[in-house]
Amino acid sequence: MNAPILSLRNLKKSFAETEIIRGVELNIFPGERHAIIGPNGAGKSTLFHLISGNLKPTSGEIIFNSLQIEGLTPQEINRRGLARSFQITNIFPKLSVFENLRLAVMQRHGLQYTFWRILSKVPLIGQETDQLLERVRLQARANTLAGELSYSEQRALEIAITLACDPLLILLDEPMAGMSHEETDYMVDLIRELTTDRTLIIVEHDMDVVFSLSDRISVLVYGQVLATGTPEQISNDAKVRKAYLGEKVGA
């Protein structure tokens, strides 16, 4: 049995009096695609914030790749191989699509304090950025300002930026939010392709997406994991049906 790549041990988070995350236990294994579902307010985004370093847990542990990361800054966590996307598109609006991606690519080449080289002359950066653009099929929009892209193109860019970090573990926060059916199908294929040799945790509300994309699903209700299992196990779980999925007619 593989060791988990991410472990959450009795993770808790309170904001003043209100406890949002009430003791989450979760193990994610390398290479799996793991979905987290649950009703609004269950704490899914908060969980992502905790894992990616945006928030400090009130108590509990987060172990990523054998390293304790709770309380580390977002940049430290990212450098160790964990990248996340955002539910509300979080890109660089007045820069071109190419520039957006290049900023993400630059970091992995250690260029963050380099002021003595012209960027366009540094080998590999341009190439890698172009390759990434191709993978998310945005190369036609390379020189468009990111703020002027269509909504679904921006979501694709959002994911591309997350990927540019070449992460071991990638967290996608509601990537399909606000998309039409066709766009969603397209995005699912894209995500499946892009995460072939990585670990993925995805928060989503679209059940079709969740069931078709993920290897395992965890159901988060009121800040605790109600159940974890394969899509089959989850859809047949009585507790989950009661709390979230709803009773199926003629199971």
Add this chain to the structure above:
Amino acid sequence: MEYFIISLLNGAIYGLLLFMVSAGLTLIFGMMGVLNFSHASFYMLGAYFAYTLSPLIGFGMAMIGASLLVGSVGVMVERFFLRRVHNYGHAHELLLTFGLSFIIAELVKLFFGNFPIDYRIPVSLDFAAFRIGGADYPFYRLIMGGIAIAMFALIYLLLTLTRVGIVVRSAIYKPRMAEALGHNVPLVFMGVFGVGAALAGLAGAVAGAFYTTNPNMALELGVMVFVVVVVGGLGSLGGAMIASLLIGIITSICVGIDKSLADLFSLLGIGDWAQDIGGLLTLKLSSLASTIPFALMLLVLLVRPSGLMGEKEHL
């Protein structure tokens, strides 16, 4: 001992004046997310308006008149200037108010001259309230403190107990929701801006007679107000009060201390060494008094960046 009490009183009163100006600033920032750089200019205008009105309608009425005039200037600034650039973002609004403060200062210099003017307390108010340790304590200082406290109490009661106050607080906290509920939020914004300006104007009218009135007033006080707001936490009335009093009292106490760091070191036996180094170490605390608030601000930034009572920013 008397020195200490007098400094305490002076400092508290100066702190209360600072609070009158920074309260308006902090409310406006909490409401609109915009730092009104020209807020300290309202303070200056209050002094100058009062100075102009005083020979016409008497000192007391002039203070009220000046306050009302500055309030209407504030309303006009919000309505005709700020509203226009609201869509360009916070940095733009900040820059615009910066430009306005510049223009107001230049206009003051144009109409009143680039030197201090003779705005004074009327003789009827210029007497001693009591004596402490052989020195007279001016009655007017107590008036200043009293007015500041009265204003604070009035605003507090207004905000918490009246219907208007509740509407204002909801508009500050969640403007779009308040608007959806049918309240005229733009009007509320204009009103709060105007009241904040009027408060600053009143502070100027009151203080300008006692301290100096000159075209640089806005900047001198403005910087202090910003320090108060950084130390106390932007958006927090309580923080602003604590920070104002702290800064006022510490500055006041230090102004009379003619000792320097080198003197402190001499207590430890290394006085000569400190004297030789010179520079900062031999500067008397009394000369440094005006720089202490900045040191406090830098300290707060190191230890507790969101201010004494401000909300913590995300990592």
Add this chain to the structure above:
Amino acid sequence: MKPMKFGFVLGTTLLLLLPLVLSQSLLNAAIQMLIAALFACAFNLLCGQGGMLSFGHAAYFGVGAFATLHAMKAMGGVGLLPTPLLPLAGAVAGLAFGMIAGWFATKRSGTYFAMITLALAELLHALAPHLKSLFGGESGVSAMRMPAWGMSFGNSTQLYYLTLIWVLASLGLLYLFTHTPVGRLTVGLRENSHRLRFLGYDVHRLSVLVFAVSAMFSGIAGGLQAVSNESANYVVFESHLSAVVVLNTYIGGVSVFLGPALGAALMTFFGYAVSDLSRSWLLYQGVLFVLVMMFLPTGLIGLISWWNNSKAQYGFVRLLPVAILWLFAVLLLTVSSVFLVELLQRMFSLDYRALASVNPVAPWPAITLFARPWFPGVATTWLPPILIFFTGCWAVRLARGRWQALLDNADVDASLSETAGDGVKS
């Protein structure tokens, strides 16, 4: 040759040839313009590109000036820092001080950041008079320019070339900087510093680096000023200089690299040209700034691109009347408001008030403006400028209407050609 490159070559050649045509005093003005342009571009690195609005940038300019003066006194034109290399002292001082100040200031962002920079500058301003060995007290620090490298540096021409070389080199470096990885990250900081964290960047350290570089070039500008004036005084730390660089930068326009340089050069020039005629130059500058912020957010240099784009889109013939109308309106408004301001300024000046109070019964004496007497007590003094002002406002409305009509017509044309195209297809 591309038009941009051609423009640069032309501009540089013009600058190199200036001393042949300008008088010594105008050359001095040109030197000040160059220094202001460099300061504004250095400021823009932090402000327009990095999105960090600094209200106390004079601190780094001033620190550079004082450091250069001390170096001037110590070296005497020879040794490590001969006269032409003196601004390096300014660079080092600006860099060092910028790193320390930047470390504190960038702990917060946005509005807080602006306030902290202001407070830091004020702190320096308050401390400076007390640190006499560093800043020289009331009279400041002064030094003499010494001959070096075979030149005396005694006249404005040599000084001009020294300044020009430094400014061009610095602007070139600043421009190249924007194309380095850190330069690109600077814009990233402005656009979304939050996301940069999640991409593995230490945003605080990055911000300090950008702050320090901006302070370094500001220090060079200060050093050049010190070499040119041979003295500096703690007055340089006053808010005035910090305010003026903000005004200059935004009036010029922050989105183009040379925008701030243009704004600074223009404003410095006007300051010189107008300073004998009017005491209210700062007021005009402030009003221009507010007008730009409200109606022309891309700055004056944005006017150039507006003209080019509109010409391409609507055609020169249709654009010309609208442009002329705007020009006319602006002219009317400027003339009338300048007249009114100058009249008021003289009316409220101490001298005039003294003159008027000599004989309280007689009508107020005349004020001489543009070589004519104007009596403030008479309506015919006030009515014409006020009328012209309102005519200007009316002209603005006209211009707006014509511009809107132009836009609407273009839309109609476009939709017409679309439907015509559809018709052909089906």
